[in-house]
Amino acid sequence: MSENIRVRFAPSPTGALHIGGAHTALFNWLCARHTGGTFILRIEDTDRERSTPEYEQSIMDGMRWMGLDWDEGPDKPGQFGPYRQSERMESYTKYANQLLDAGLAYKDNGAVLFKVPSGKIVTFDDEVYGHIEVLSDNASVNQDGTIKDIVIIKRDGMPTYNFAVVIDDFTMNINMVIRGEDHIINTPKQLLIYHALGFKPPKFAHLPMILGKDKKKLSKRQGATSVFEYNDLGYLPDGVFNFLALLGWSPKNGQEVFTREEAVKLFEIGSVTKKPAVLDMDKLNHINQEQMKIMDPYKLLEIIKPFWRGLGLNITACSDDYLASSLQTMGGRGQTTMQLAEYSDYFISFDAVKERYKADDINEERRPALKKFYSELLGTSEFTPEAMESFTRSWIETNESSMKEVALPLRWVLTGRKVSPGVFEVAAQLGKEECCRRLEYYNLI
Secondary structure, eight states: OOSSOEEEEOOOSSSOOBHHHHHHHHHHHHHHHHHTOEEEEOBOOOOTTTOOHHHHHHHHHHHHHHTOOOSBBTTBOOTTOOOBGGGOHHHHHHHHHHHHHTTSEEEETTEEEEOOOSSOEEEEEETTTEEEEEEHHHHSBOTTSSBOOEEEEOTTSOBOHHHHHHHHHHHTTOOEEEEEGGGGGGHHHHHHHHHHHTOOOOEEEEEOOEEOTTSSBOOHHHHOOBHHHHHHTTOOHHHHHHHHHTSSOOOTTOOOSOOHHHHHHHOOGGGOOSSOEEOOHHHHHHHHHHHHHHSOHHHHHHHHHHHHHHTTOOOTTSOHHHHHHHHHHTTTOOSSHHHHHHHTGGGTOHHHHHHHOOOTTOOTTTHHHHHHHHHHHHTOSOOSHHHHHHHHHHHHHHTTOOHHHHHHHHHHHHHSSSSOSOHHHHHHHHOHHHHHHHHHHTTOO
16 A cells, blocks of 8 residues: 555535534544545446435535535546546456355345455454454444344445445555444454454544534534535535634644644644533534634635625625625624624615615704714814724813713614624724715705
8 A cells, every 4th residue: 555645525415514524534634634645536426326416516515615526536546546446347346255265255136245254353443443353243233133134235236335335445545534433333343354464454533523512413404404505504615625624633832723724734633532522512603603704705705705695785896805804894704604794784785774774863963063073074084993082082072072972872773783894993084074974864964
Protein backbone atom coordinates (compact mmCIF):
# COMPACT_ATOMS: atom_id res chain seq x y z
CA MET A 1 0.00 0.00 0.00
CA SER A 2 0.97 3.59 -0.55
CA GLU A 3 2.35 5.40 2.49
CA ASN A 4 0.10 8.36 1.72
CA ILE A 5 -3.26 8.35 3.48
CA ARG A 6 -6.11 7.30 1.18
CA VAL A 7 -9.59 7.75 2.63
CA ARG A 8 -13.01 7.50 1.07
CA PHE A 9 -16.56 8.68 1.53
CA ALA A 10 -18.91 6.03 0.18
CA PRO A 11 -22.56 7.14 0.23
CA SER A 12 -25.51 5.22 -1.17
CA PRO A 13 -27.42 7.36 -3.72
CA THR A 14 -30.77 6.57 -2.10
CA GLY A 15 -31.31 10.07 -0.68
CA ALA A 16 -29.80 13.53 -0.38
CA LEU A 17 -26.67 14.34 1.63
CA HIS A 18 -27.87 14.58 5.24
CA ILE A 19 -26.16 15.51 8.50
CA GLY A 20 -24.70 12.08 9.26
CA GLY A 21 -23.26 11.67 5.77
CA ALA A 22 -21.94 15.22 5.63
CA HIS A 23 -20.25 14.70 9.01
CA THR A 24 -18.52 11.52 7.81
CA ALA A 25 -17.50 13.14 4.52
CA LEU A 26 -16.08 16.15 6.37
CA PHE A 27 -13.88 14.09 8.72
CA ASN A 28 -12.53 12.04 5.81
CA TRP A 29 -11.81 15.27 3.91
CA LEU A 30 -10.08 16.84 6.93
CA CYS A 31 -7.91 13.77 7.44
CA ALA A 32 -6.88 13.72 3.78
CA ARG A 33 -6.15 17.43 3.62
CA HIS A 34 -4.28 17.49 6.95
CA THR A 35 -1.98 14.64 5.95
CA GLY A 36 -1.59 15.59 2.30
CA GLY A 37 -3.41 12.37 1.41
CA THR A 38 -6.12 11.51 -1.10
CA PHE A 39 -9.89 11.84 -0.63
CA ILE A 40 -11.99 9.49 -2.77
CA LEU A 41 -15.71 9.63 -3.47
CA ARG A 42 -17.17 6.17 -4.11
CA ILE A 43 -20.83 5.63 -4.89
CA GLU A 44 -22.27 2.48 -3.30
CA ASP A 45 -25.20 1.93 -5.65
CA THR A 46 -25.83 -1.82 -5.30
CA ASP A 47 -29.36 -1.13 -4.02
CA ARG A 48 -30.73 -1.06 -7.55
CA GLU A 49 -34.32 -0.30 -6.57
CA ARG A 50 -33.60 2.82 -4.48
CA SER A 51 -30.42 4.20 -6.08
CA THR A 52 -30.92 6.99 -8.61
CA PRO A 53 -28.62 9.25 -10.67
CA GLU A 54 -30.56 12.22 -9.26
CA TYR A 55 -29.62 11.33 -5.68
CA GLU A 56 -26.00 10.76 -6.74
CA GLN A 57 -25.94 14.25 -8.25
CA SER A 58 -27.62 15.69 -5.16
CA ILE A 59 -24.95 14.15 -2.90
CA MET A 60 -22.16 15.56 -5.06
CA ASP A 61 -23.82 18.98 -5.14
CA GLY A 62 -24.20 18.91 -1.36
CA MET A 63 -20.52 18.09 -0.93
CA ARG A 64 -19.55 20.91 -3.28
CA TRP A 65 -21.76 23.31 -1.30
CA MET A 66 -19.88 22.24 1.84
CA GLY A 67 -16.57 22.82 0.03
CA LEU A 68 -15.59 19.13 0.28
CA ASP A 69 -13.73 18.56 -2.97
CA TRP A 70 -12.58 15.03 -3.83
CA ASP A 71 -9.46 13.88 -5.65
CA GLU A 72 -10.92 10.78 -7.28
CA GLY A 73 -14.54 9.92 -8.00
CA PRO A 74 -17.12 9.21 -10.69
CA ASP A 75 -16.38 12.57 -12.34
CA LYS A 76 -12.64 12.49 -11.55
CA PRO A 77 -11.26 9.18 -12.87
CA GLY A 78 -8.11 7.81 -11.28
CA GLN A 79 -6.10 4.60 -11.51
CA PHE A 80 -8.33 2.86 -8.95
CA GLY A 81 -11.67 3.31 -10.71
CA PRO A 82 -14.40 2.83 -11.59
CA TYR A 83 -15.97 4.68 -8.68
CA ARG A 84 -19.49 3.23 -8.70
CA GLN A 85 -20.05 -0.22 -7.22
CA SER A 86 -22.43 -1.09 -10.05
CA GLU A 87 -19.45 -0.77 -12.40
CA ARG A 88 -17.15 -2.97 -10.26
CA MET A 89 -19.05 -6.26 -10.50
CA GLU A 90 -16.12 -8.18 -12.00
CA SER A 91 -14.10 -7.66 -8.81
CA TYR A 92 -16.83 -9.05 -6.59
CA THR A 93 -17.24 -12.13 -8.79
CA LYS A 94 -13.47 -12.67 -8.93
CA TYR A 95 -12.95 -12.64 -5.17
CA ALA A 96 -16.14 -14.57 -4.41
CA ASN A 97 -14.85 -17.30 -6.72
CA GLN A 98 -11.48 -17.20 -4.94
CA LEU A 99 -13.22 -17.88 -1.64
CA LEU A 100 -15.32 -20.63 -3.24
CA ASP A 101 -12.25 -22.28 -4.76
CA ALA A 102 -10.48 -22.19 -1.39
CA GLY A 103 -13.46 -23.82 0.31
CA LEU A 104 -14.00 -20.69 2.44
CA ALA A 105 -17.41 -19.98 0.92
CA TYR A 106 -20.27 -22.01 -0.52
CA LYS A 107 -23.37 -21.55 -2.67
CA ASP A 108 -26.88 -21.90 -1.31
CA ASN A 109 -30.08 -21.13 -3.24
CA GLY A 110 -28.16 -19.07 -5.75
CA ALA A 111 -26.41 -16.99 -3.09
CA VAL A 112 -22.78 -17.19 -2.01
CA LEU A 113 -22.07 -17.38 1.73
CA PHE A 114 -18.76 -16.91 3.54
CA LYS A 115 -18.03 -19.57 6.16
CA VAL A 116 -17.46 -17.83 9.48
CA PRO A 117 -14.64 -19.72 11.22
CA SER A 118 -14.95 -20.73 14.86
CA GLY A 119 -12.52 -19.95 17.65
CA LYS A 120 -10.64 -17.06 16.07
CA ILE A 121 -9.95 -13.83 17.91
CA VAL A 122 -10.58 -10.82 15.66
CA THR A 123 -8.71 -7.73 16.85
CA PHE A 124 -8.22 -4.18 15.62
CA ASP A 125 -6.95 -0.94 17.10
CA ASP A 126 -9.49 1.74 16.37
CA GLU A 127 -8.04 5.26 16.09
CA VAL A 128 -10.93 6.54 18.24
CA TYR A 129 -12.28 3.63 20.29
CA GLY A 130 -8.97 1.90 21.00
CA HIS A 131 -8.26 -1.83 21.10
CA ILE A 132 -11.23 -4.05 20.22
CA GLU A 133 -11.37 -7.85 20.36
CA VAL A 134 -14.22 -10.07 19.19
CA LEU A 135 -14.42 -13.88 19.09
CA SER A 136 -15.27 -14.93 15.54
CA ASP A 137 -18.13 -17.05 16.92
CA ASN A 138 -19.76 -13.79 18.07
CA ALA A 139 -19.07 -11.75 14.94
CA SER A 140 -22.13 -13.02 13.12
CA VAL A 141 -24.76 -15.01 15.03
CA ASN A 142 -28.23 -16.42 14.55
CA GLN A 143 -31.03 -15.68 17.02
CA ASP A 144 -30.24 -18.91 18.85
CA GLY A 145 -26.61 -17.84 19.30
CA THR A 146 -25.11 -20.18 16.72
CA ILE A 147 -22.65 -18.94 14.08
CA LYS A 148 -24.37 -17.32 11.13
CA ASP A 149 -22.45 -17.50 7.86
CA ILE A 150 -22.20 -14.21 5.98
CA VAL A 151 -23.98 -13.74 2.67
CA ILE A 152 -21.46 -12.12 0.32
CA ILE A 153 -23.30 -12.41 -3.02
CA LYS A 154 -27.10 -12.26 -3.01
CA ARG A 155 -29.31 -14.40 -5.21
CA ASP A 156 -29.68 -11.51 -7.66
CA GLY A 157 -25.92 -11.50 -8.14
CA MET A 158 -25.30 -8.26 -6.26
CA PRO A 159 -22.68 -8.13 -3.49
CA THR A 160 -23.69 -7.42 0.10
CA TYR A 161 -22.33 -4.39 1.92
CA ASN A 162 -19.88 -6.28 4.12
CA PHE A 163 -18.32 -8.03 1.12
CA ALA A 164 -18.32 -5.17 -1.40
CA VAL A 165 -16.74 -2.72 1.05
CA VAL A 166 -13.82 -5.09 1.68
CA ILE A 167 -13.16 -5.68 -2.01
CA ASP A 168 -13.55 -1.99 -2.88
CA ASP A 169 -11.36 -0.69 -0.07
CA PHE A 170 -8.59 -3.17 -0.86
CA THR A 171 -8.63 -2.76 -4.65
CA MET A 172 -8.89 1.03 -4.34
CA ASN A 173 -5.88 1.09 -2.00
CA ILE A 174 -7.86 2.61 0.90
CA ASN A 175 -5.64 2.46 3.99
CA MET A 176 -7.77 4.41 6.47
CA VAL A 177 -11.51 3.82 6.89
CA ILE A 178 -13.30 6.66 8.70
CA ARG A 179 -17.02 6.05 9.27
CA GLY A 180 -19.79 6.21 11.89
CA GLU A 181 -19.59 4.20 15.10
CA ASP A 182 -22.64 2.19 14.01
CA HIS A 183 -20.23 0.34 11.70
CA ILE A 184 -18.06 -0.98 14.56
CA ILE A 185 -20.30 -4.05 14.64
CA ASN A 186 -19.52 -4.70 10.96
CA THR A 187 -15.75 -4.42 11.31
CA PRO A 188 -15.09 -7.93 12.73
CA LYS A 189 -17.12 -9.51 9.89
CA GLN A 190 -15.15 -7.51 7.34
CA LEU A 191 -11.83 -8.38 8.98
CA LEU A 192 -12.66 -12.08 8.71
CA ILE A 193 -13.10 -11.61 4.95
CA TYR A 194 -9.90 -9.54 4.73
CA HIS A 195 -7.93 -12.34 6.41
CA ALA A 196 -9.58 -15.09 4.35
CA LEU A 197 -8.51 -13.34 1.14
CA GLY A 198 -5.03 -12.58 2.43
CA PHE A 199 -5.63 -8.81 2.26
CA LYS A 200 -3.90 -6.37 4.58
CA PRO A 201 -6.70 -4.50 6.37
CA PRO A 202 -6.78 -0.72 6.55
CA LYS A 203 -6.72 1.26 9.78
CA PHE A 204 -10.14 2.09 11.22
CA ALA A 205 -11.49 5.21 12.89
CA HIS A 206 -15.13 5.20 13.96
CA LEU A 207 -16.78 8.55 14.58
CA PRO A 208 -18.98 9.17 17.64
CA MET A 209 -22.73 8.95 17.50
CA ILE A 210 -24.63 12.22 16.97
CA LEU A 211 -27.42 12.83 19.50
CA GLY A 212 -30.24 15.34 19.59
CA LYS A 213 -30.17 18.22 22.06
CA ASP A 214 -32.20 16.03 24.44
CA LYS A 215 -29.18 13.64 24.48
CA LYS A 216 -31.28 10.95 22.80
CA LYS A 217 -30.49 9.19 19.55
CA LEU A 218 -31.00 11.54 16.64
CA SER A 219 -34.48 11.01 15.23
CA LYS A 220 -35.00 10.66 11.50
CA ARG A 221 -36.72 14.04 11.54
CA GLN A 222 -33.78 15.73 13.26
CA GLY A 223 -31.14 14.08 11.10
CA ALA A 224 -33.01 14.14 7.81
CA THR A 225 -32.24 17.75 6.97
CA SER A 226 -30.17 17.84 3.80
CA VAL A 227 -27.31 20.30 3.65
CA PHE A 228 -29.21 22.24 0.97
CA GLU A 229 -31.99 22.89 3.47
CA TYR A 230 -29.44 24.55 5.75
CA ASN A 231 -28.63 26.87 2.87
CA ASP A 232 -32.32 27.73 2.48
CA LEU A 233 -32.56 28.38 6.23
CA GLY A 234 -29.77 30.92 6.03
CA TYR A 235 -26.68 29.02 7.12
CA LEU A 236 -23.32 29.58 5.46
CA PRO A 237 -21.37 26.62 4.07
CA ASP A 238 -18.54 27.77 6.36
CA GLY A 239 -20.93 27.82 9.31
CA VAL A 240 -22.17 24.27 8.70
CA PHE A 241 -18.59 23.12 8.03
CA ASN A 242 -17.33 24.65 11.29
CA PHE A 243 -20.27 23.29 13.30
CA LEU A 244 -20.03 19.73 11.95
CA ALA A 245 -16.26 19.70 12.52
CA LEU A 246 -16.93 20.32 16.23
CA LEU A 247 -19.22 17.27 16.50
CA GLY A 248 -16.80 14.84 18.07
CA TRP A 249 -13.61 16.86 17.65
CA SER A 250 -12.12 20.08 18.93
CA PRO A 251 -8.70 21.61 18.31
CA LYS A 252 -6.17 21.15 21.10
CA ASN A 253 -5.86 24.94 21.38
CA GLY A 254 -9.56 25.16 22.27
CA GLN A 255 -10.41 27.27 19.22
CA GLU A 256 -14.11 27.08 18.40
CA VAL A 257 -14.47 29.32 15.35
CA PHE A 258 -12.06 28.62 12.52
CA THR A 259 -11.59 28.84 8.78
CA ARG A 260 -11.26 25.76 6.60
CA GLU A 261 -7.53 26.33 6.35
CA GLU A 262 -7.22 26.49 10.14
CA ALA A 263 -9.32 23.33 10.53
CA VAL A 264 -7.07 21.44 8.10
CA LYS A 265 -3.96 22.57 9.97
CA LEU A 266 -5.36 21.72 13.42
CA PHE A 267 -7.17 18.45 12.66
CA GLU A 268 -5.88 15.15 14.04
CA ILE A 269 -7.89 11.93 13.80
CA GLY A 270 -6.46 10.88 17.17
CA SER A 271 -8.16 13.88 18.79
CA VAL A 272 -11.64 12.66 17.86
CA THR A 273 -13.60 11.75 20.96
CA LYS A 274 -15.75 8.64 21.40
CA LYS A 275 -18.20 10.64 23.52
CA PRO A 276 -21.48 11.14 21.60
CA ALA A 277 -21.78 14.55 19.95
CA VAL A 278 -24.87 16.74 20.34
CA LEU A 279 -26.63 18.36 17.39
CA ASP A 280 -27.35 21.66 19.13
CA MET A 281 -29.00 24.21 16.85
CA ASP A 282 -28.20 27.02 19.30
CA LYS A 283 -24.53 26.16 18.83
CA LEU A 284 -24.96 26.13 15.04
CA ASN A 285 -26.59 29.57 15.21
CA HIS A 286 -23.69 30.93 17.25
CA ILE A 287 -21.04 29.41 14.98
CA ASN A 288 -22.83 30.65 11.87
CA GLN A 289 -23.04 34.17 13.30
CA GLU A 290 -19.32 34.16 14.05
CA GLN A 291 -18.55 32.92 10.54
CA MET A 292 -20.61 35.77 9.06
CA LYS A 293 -18.52 38.24 11.06
CA ILE A 294 -15.23 37.02 9.61
CA MET A 295 -16.46 36.45 6.07
CA ASP A 296 -15.38 38.74 3.25
CA PRO A 297 -18.25 41.27 3.00
CA TYR A 298 -18.49 40.97 -0.79
CA LYS A 299 -18.73 37.17 -0.61
CA LEU A 300 -21.33 37.51 2.13
CA LEU A 301 -23.18 40.02 -0.03
CA GLU A 302 -23.65 37.49 -2.85
CA ILE A 303 -25.20 35.08 -0.34
CA ILE A 304 -27.48 37.76 1.16
CA LYS A 305 -28.79 39.12 -2.16
CA PRO A 306 -31.27 36.29 -2.84
CA PHE A 307 -32.73 36.71 0.65
CA TRP A 308 -33.23 40.45 0.07
CA ARG A 309 -34.93 39.69 -3.23
CA GLY A 310 -37.09 37.14 -1.43
CA LEU A 311 -38.22 39.94 0.90
CA GLY A 312 -39.30 41.94 -2.16
CA LEU A 313 -36.47 44.47 -1.85
CA ASN A 314 -35.17 46.17 -4.99
CA ILE A 315 -31.39 46.06 -4.66
CA THR A 316 -30.65 47.11 -8.25
CA ALA A 317 -30.61 50.77 -7.26
CA CYS A 318 -27.81 50.17 -4.75
CA SER A 319 -24.16 49.61 -5.58
CA ASP A 320 -22.34 46.53 -4.33
CA ASP A 321 -19.98 48.80 -2.43
CA TYR A 322 -22.90 50.38 -0.57
CA LEU A 323 -24.55 47.02 0.14
CA ALA A 324 -21.33 45.37 1.35
CA SER A 325 -20.62 48.39 3.54
CA SER A 326 -24.16 48.17 4.94
CA LEU A 327 -23.54 44.55 5.94
CA GLN A 328 -20.37 45.61 7.72
CA THR A 329 -22.33 48.31 9.53
CA MET A 330 -24.64 45.57 10.83
CA GLY A 331 -21.72 44.46 13.01
CA GLY A 332 -22.53 40.75 13.02
CA ARG A 333 -26.22 41.08 13.93
CA GLY A 334 -28.38 38.14 12.96
CA GLN A 335 -27.43 34.50 13.37
CA THR A 336 -28.36 33.43 9.86
CA THR A 337 -28.13 35.05 6.46
CA MET A 338 -31.92 35.09 6.41
CA GLN A 339 -32.01 37.10 9.65
CA LEU A 340 -29.23 39.41 8.47
CA ALA A 341 -31.18 40.17 5.29
CA GLU A 342 -34.33 40.87 7.28
CA TYR A 343 -32.61 43.00 9.94
CA SER A 344 -30.83 45.14 7.32
CA ASP A 345 -33.80 45.88 5.04
CA TYR A 346 -33.86 49.58 6.03
CA PHE A 347 -30.56 50.18 4.25
CA ILE A 348 -32.34 49.34 0.99
CA SER A 349 -35.93 50.39 1.47
CA PHE A 350 -37.60 53.24 3.37
CA ASP A 351 -40.94 51.57 2.61
CA ALA A 352 -39.98 48.77 5.02
CA VAL A 353 -39.44 51.40 7.74
CA LYS A 354 -42.76 53.12 7.07
CA GLU A 355 -44.61 49.81 7.33
CA ARG A 356 -43.17 49.15 10.78
CA TYR A 357 -43.13 52.62 12.33
CA LYS A 358 -45.99 55.12 12.48
CA ALA A 359 -44.44 57.61 14.98
CA ASP A 360 -47.42 57.21 17.32
CA ASP A 361 -45.09 57.48 20.29
CA ILE A 362 -43.99 61.04 19.50
CA ASN A 363 -46.43 63.50 21.03
CA GLU A 364 -46.67 67.13 19.92
CA GLU A 365 -44.98 68.39 23.08
CA ARG A 366 -41.76 66.54 22.20
CA ARG A 367 -41.74 67.42 18.53
CA PRO A 368 -40.27 70.99 18.72
CA ALA A 369 -37.20 69.89 20.68
CA LEU A 370 -36.64 66.92 18.39
CA LYS A 371 -37.00 69.09 15.28
CA LYS A 372 -34.45 71.51 16.68
CA PHE A 373 -31.96 68.75 17.40
CA TYR A 374 -32.33 66.85 14.10
CA SER A 375 -32.12 70.05 12.06
CA GLU A 376 -28.91 71.08 13.79
CA LEU A 377 -27.53 67.53 13.51
CA LEU A 378 -28.12 67.53 9.76
CA GLY A 379 -26.47 70.91 9.55
CA THR A 380 -23.13 69.64 10.85
CA SER A 381 -20.38 69.69 8.25
CA GLU A 382 -18.92 66.28 9.15
CA PHE A 383 -21.46 63.45 8.91
CA THR A 384 -19.43 60.68 10.56
CA PRO A 385 -20.50 58.52 13.54
CA GLU A 386 -17.83 60.09 15.73
CA ALA A 387 -18.72 63.67 14.79
CA MET A 388 -22.45 63.03 15.24
CA GLU A 389 -21.99 61.45 18.65
CA SER A 390 -19.73 64.28 19.79
CA PHE A 391 -22.24 66.88 18.58
CA THR A 392 -25.11 65.03 20.28
CA ARG A 393 -23.38 64.78 23.64
CA SER A 394 -22.64 68.49 23.58
CA TRP A 395 -26.21 69.33 22.47
CA ILE A 396 -27.97 67.29 25.16
CA GLU A 397 -25.78 68.86 27.84
CA THR A 398 -26.59 72.37 26.63
CA ASN A 399 -30.29 71.65 26.16
CA GLU A 400 -30.75 69.56 29.31
CA SER A 401 -31.87 66.52 27.33
CA SER A 402 -30.63 62.91 27.23
CA MET A 403 -29.16 60.53 24.68
CA LYS A 404 -32.21 58.30 24.94
CA GLU A 405 -34.55 61.26 24.36
CA VAL A 406 -33.02 62.16 21.00
CA ALA A 407 -31.33 58.96 19.76
CA LEU A 408 -34.19 56.49 20.23
CA PRO A 409 -36.65 58.36 17.99
CA LEU A 410 -33.88 58.72 15.40
CA ARG A 411 -33.33 54.97 15.45
CA TRP A 412 -37.05 54.35 14.89
CA VAL A 413 -37.20 56.88 12.05
CA LEU A 414 -34.15 55.48 10.25
CA THR A 415 -34.70 51.75 10.81
CA GLY A 416 -38.24 51.15 12.01
CA ARG A 417 -36.71 49.00 14.74
CA LYS A 418 -36.08 49.36 18.45
CA VAL A 419 -32.75 47.55 18.12
CA SER A 420 -30.13 48.25 15.47
CA PRO A 421 -26.41 48.95 15.16
CA GLY A 422 -25.28 52.29 16.61
CA VAL A 423 -27.75 54.88 15.36
CA PHE A 424 -24.97 57.23 14.23
CA GLU A 425 -23.31 54.39 12.29
CA VAL A 426 -26.65 53.75 10.59
CA ALA A 427 -27.14 57.45 9.83
CA ALA A 428 -23.65 57.77 8.34
CA GLN A 429 -24.20 54.68 6.19
CA LEU A 430 -27.57 55.95 4.91
CA GLY A 431 -26.08 59.35 4.21
CA LYS A 432 -27.28 62.85 5.05
CA GLU A 433 -29.70 63.10 2.12
CA GLU A 434 -31.54 59.85 2.95
CA CYS A 435 -31.66 60.71 6.68
CA CYS A 436 -33.17 64.08 5.76
CA ARG A 437 -35.81 62.37 3.61
CA ARG A 438 -36.85 60.04 6.39
CA LEU A 439 -36.98 62.77 9.04
CA GLU A 440 -39.05 64.96 6.73
CA TYR A 441 -41.53 62.13 6.20
CA TYR A 442 -42.15 61.95 9.94
CA ASN A 443 -42.24 65.74 10.23
CA LEU A 444 -39.16 65.84 12.45
CA ILE A 445 -37.17 68.57 10.68
